[in-house]
Amino acid sequence: MTERTKHIPKMEGRTHLPRLDTEKCVACVLCQYLCPDLAITRGEEKENPIEIDYNICRGCGVCAFICPKEAIKMIVEE
Numbered sequence: 588m589t590e591r592t593k594h595i596p597k598m599e600g601r602t603h604l605p606r607l608d609t610e611k612c613v614a615c616v617l618c619q620y621l622c623p624d625l626a627i628t629r630g631e632e633k634e635n636p637i638e639i640d641y642n643i644c645r646g647c648g649v650c651a652f653i654c655p656k657e658a659i660k661m662i663v664e665e
C-alpha cells in the first residue's frame with residue numbers, strides 16, 4: 588500500500604477507507620445522498636468537491652460502488 592491513512596482517526600471494525608480522486612469527481616453529490624452514515628458533505632472549494640468525515644465513515648464502500656465517475660477508491664486502512 589502506498590497511500591497513507593495513519594493521520595485518520597481509527598474506528599473499530601473498519602478496515603477500508605474511501606479516497607477521493609478530485610480529478611475524476613464531478614461534484615454530482617450522489618455519494619452524499621447515498622452514504623448511509625451521512626459522512627459526506629459538499630466541499631467548500633472547487634479543488635475539494637466533497638468532504639468525507641472519517642470520524643463518521645464506517646468504510647462500507649457504498650460511495651465507491653455508486654460513484655458514476657469511479658472517483659472514490661477504497662483503500663486499506665493502516
Ligand code: SF4
Nearest residue numbers: 612613615616618654
Ligand atoms: S458520486 Fe462520485 S462524482 Fe459524484 S460527488 Fe461523489 S465522488 Fe464526486
Ligand code: SF4
Nearest residue numbers: 622644645647648650
Ligand atoms: S465508505 Fe460508506 S460510510 Fe464511508 S463515506 Fe463511503 S458510503 Fe459513507
